Amino acid sequence: MKRKIVIEFMRRGFIAAACGLAAAAAWGQQPPVKLDVDATDATRKILRANLEFPVHPGPLTLLYPKWIPGEHAPDGPITDLSGLKMSALDKPVAWRRDDADMFAFHVQVPAGADRLEVALDFLLPPSAGGFSSGASATAQLLDLSWNQVLLYPAGVKASDVKYSAVLRMPAGWKFATALPVAGGSAPAVSFATVSLETLVDSPVIMGTWLRAIDLTPGAHPGHTLNIVADSAAALAIKPEDTRHFAHLVAETGALFGARHYGGYHFLLTLSDHVAHFGLEHHESSDDRQGERYLTDEDLRNIEAYLLCHEMVHSWNGKYRRPDGLATPDFQQPMKDELLWVYEGLTDYLGIVLTARSGLWTDGNFQDYLALEAARLDHTPGRAWRPLADTAIAAQLLYEARDEQASSRRGVDFYDEGDLIWLEADALIRQKTGGAKSLDDFCRKFFGGESGPPKVVPYTEDDVVAALNTTAPNDWRGFFRARIYEPAPRAPLGGIEGSGWRLIYTNTVSPMLKLRESQRKYTDMSYSLGLTLKEDGYITDVIPGSPADQAGVGAAMKLLAVNGRHWTPEILRTAVKEAGTNAAPVELLVENEEFFKTCPVNYHEGEKYPLLERDSAKPDLLSQILKPLTAEPDLK
Numbered sequence: 001m002k003r004k005i006v007i008e009f010m011r012r013g014f015i016a017a018a019c020g021l022a023a024a025a026a027w028g029q030q031p032p033v034k035l036d037v038d039a040t041d042a043t044r045k046i047l048r049a050n051l052e053f054p055v056h057p058g059p060l061t062l063l064y065p066k067w068i069p070g071e072h073a074p075d076g077p078i079t080d081l082s083g084l085k086m087s088a089l090d091k092p093v094a095w096r097r098d099d100a101d102m103f104a105f106h107v108q109v110p111a112g113a114d115r116l117e118v119a120l121d122f123l124l125p126p127s128a129g130g131f132s133s134g135a136s137a138t139a140q141l142l143d144l145s146w147n148q149v150l151l152y153p154a155g156v157k158a159s160d161v162k163y164s165a166v167l168r169m170p171a172g173w174k175f176a177t178a179l180p181v182a183g184g185s186a187p188a189v190s191f192a193t194v195s196l197e198t199l200v201d202s203p204v205i206m207g208t209w210l211r212a213i214d215l216t217p218g219a220h221p222g223h224t225l226n227i228v229a230d231s232a233a234a235l236a237i238k239p240e241d242t243r244h245f246a247h248l249v250a251e252t253g254a255l256f257g258a259r260h261y262g263g264y265h266f267l268l269t270l271s272d273h274v275a276h277f278g279l280e281h282h283e284s285s286d287d288r289q290g291e292r293y294l295t296d297e298d299l300r301n302i303e304a305y306l307l308c309h310e311m312v313h314s315w316n317g318k319y320r321r322p323d324g325l326a327t328p329d330f331q332q333p334m335k336d337e338l339l340w341v342y343e344g345l346t347d348y349l350g351i352v353l354t355a356r357s358g359l360w361t362d363g364n365f366q367d368y369l370a371l372e373a374a375r376l377d378h379t380p381g382r383a384w385r386p387l388a389d390t391a392i393a394a395q396l397l398y399e400a401r402d403e404q405a406s407s408r409r410g411v412d413f414y415d416e417g418d419l420i421w422l423e424a425d426a427l428i429r430q431k432t433g434g435a436k437s438l439d440d441f442c443r444k445f446f447g448g449e450s451g452p453p454k455v456v457p458y459t460e461d462d463v464v465a466a467l468n469t470t471a472p473n474d475w476r477g478f479f480r481a482r483i484y485e486p487a488p489r490a491p492l493g494g495i496e497g498s499g500w501r502l503i504y505t506n507t508v509s510p511m512l513k514l515r516e517s518q519r520k521y522t523d524m525s526y527s528l529g530l531t532l533k534e535d536g537y538i539t540d541v542i543p544g545s546p547a548d549q550a551g552v553g554a555a556m557k558l559l560a561v562n563g564r565h566w567t568p569e570i571l572r573t574a575v576k577e578a579g580t581n582a583a584p585v586e587l588l589v590e591n592e593e594f595f596k597t598c599p600v601n602y603h604e605g606e607k608y609p610l611l612e613r614d615s616a617k618p619d620l621l622s623q624i625l626k627p628l629t630a631e632p633d634l635k
């Protein structure tokens with residue numbers, strides 16, 4: 001389906017020329033499209049929507065949003081669009097889906113009609129995978145993405161067509177959104193008329209248990225942490241975490257020097273039954289985690305960076321946006337190449353802010369970086385695929401399976417972005433004798449005047465120019481070598497340049513221990529060369545590793561180690577003991593219904609990544625992680 005993107009793009013141009021553009025100028029001056037969303041049956045996994053379009057008689061094409069901003073892929077959940085009916089002058093109007101573009105519906109508006117009514121249902125998925133089109137409703141809450149419950153006219157910019165939305169929710173529910181309220185209150189609320197662009201950029205969270213915490217009392221713009229959860233107990237955020245999130249807000253102000261929103265809402269959903277991810281918006285972020293995220297410190301520590309990452313996107317991704325991603329509607333294909341800036345730099349700033357705001361200790365940051373650096377440094381897929389290609393192909397790689405990831409590579413522009421932007425940060429500090437840092441670039445590139453949301457696109461040239469005015473360097477060559485050329489080794493220059501080095505020890509770091517226990521896997525990548533799930537299913541074998549040479553492959557299942565039923569402890573003990581003798585580690589594996597024993601000749605003991613201080617160099621990393629502001633006093 002996705003291989004046909006080029007064909008669909010050509011077809012899209014044809015549709016716009018045929019029947020959308022004639023009406024394009026008119027849509028800007030038209031009364032708003034009315035949208036009424038009935039979410040009262042959300043707990044039964046169904047949303048109902050009614051739309052009323054101001055129209056003229058003649059051909060009209062209506063579109064279901066396909067390219068969802070921030071998801072960088074044509075993953076609009078068209079399969080779950082159901083119950084589509086259209087009418088005008090109180091009579092049904094037939095629609096026909098475009099043969100080539102599954103997201104386009106053609107209709108003939110009858111003579112004399114000035115309104116077209118559209119009814120549709122959205123079938124909410126129960127499975128927890130995916131992004132915003134994954135599970136979004138539970139028995140107690142709903143995360144509403146407006147793009148899932150509307151159509152819009154072809155041939156107009158999303159910033160030109162206006163929508164007036166009404167939302168009905170189950171009795172007793174509360175809601176939170178960045179969208180301004182025009183009237184009513186829960187369970188039936190009318191929102192201010194906004195552009196389609198703003199509407200789709202403004203999701204709503206709602207549910208039985210919802211709590212709003214003012215992170216910047218009395219300040220303008222305001223910042224609110226809105227939490228909706230499957231239980232009242234899950235809302236019990238620790239006072240120190242509230243202070244850390246308030247500190248995060250203060251730190252973003254110091255880092256960027258300006259804010260490009262009228263107010264900011266974290267929309268945090270805590271449930272074990274929704275998809276877990278974060279999605280950026282200009283004035284809010286849709287952040288979804290497990291029910292105990294705020295009450296279980298281990299759970300929070302693993303992904304403590306989530307809200308930091310999504311908030312940084314308000315500057316990098318929403319205000320400043322790569323020109324290939326600044327598309328005028330939701331049908332034109334996005335070009336993902338500059339995701340190494342959009343996501344890579346955001347990821348770096350996100351983890352730096354996690355430490356600066358106190359959500360992580362410096363030790364947490366170091367453990368995290370060691371794990372990512374080691375993984376990237378043991379990815380043979382680097383030899384054929386440059387980092388830039390993981391960005392260009394992001395729309396495919398977000399959905400790639402876990403098996404054989406070290407051969408394929410995944411969306412590495414996030415984690416490798418951490419390493420590359422750390423190196424840029426360290427370089428700027430070195431070249432300016434500590435007078436400047438990447439923070440100065442951020443203020444220059446993402447700061448400017450504070451004000452309401454707007455989009456200012458950027459190119460690689462703009463990034464290079466702003467870096468050169470911060471600290472002159474061959475920045476184009478710097479990025480070419482690290483991003484556009486295949487490189488067998490990960491770029492570790494930032495770790496080394498900031499006074500640390502990546503080493504391997506026989507001790508599992510606290511961060512790896514947390515990940516293994518929460519995500520239920522065992523990581524033996526750096527010794528045997530494999531990772532496996534708790535049932536023994538082998539997700540990856542690193543090509544060239546001892547396990548690979550012994551004939552072990554991904555998707556096999558480990559049954560026994562040295563003749564004994566396997567457990568993580570037994571496997572680790574066997575690897576440890578093989579370090580002091582000459583006998584191979586014998587792995588009994590199941591390959592579908594066949595069994596075989598693979599003797600792994602490996603004798604170097606357990607190996608787990610860690611960052612170690614290099615005392616011969618100044619500790620720039622600790623300077624980078626130092627907060628720019630004092631923790632706010634919320635009393």
Ligand SMILES: [Zn+2]
Binds near residue numbers: 309310313
């Ligand atoms: Zn992101």
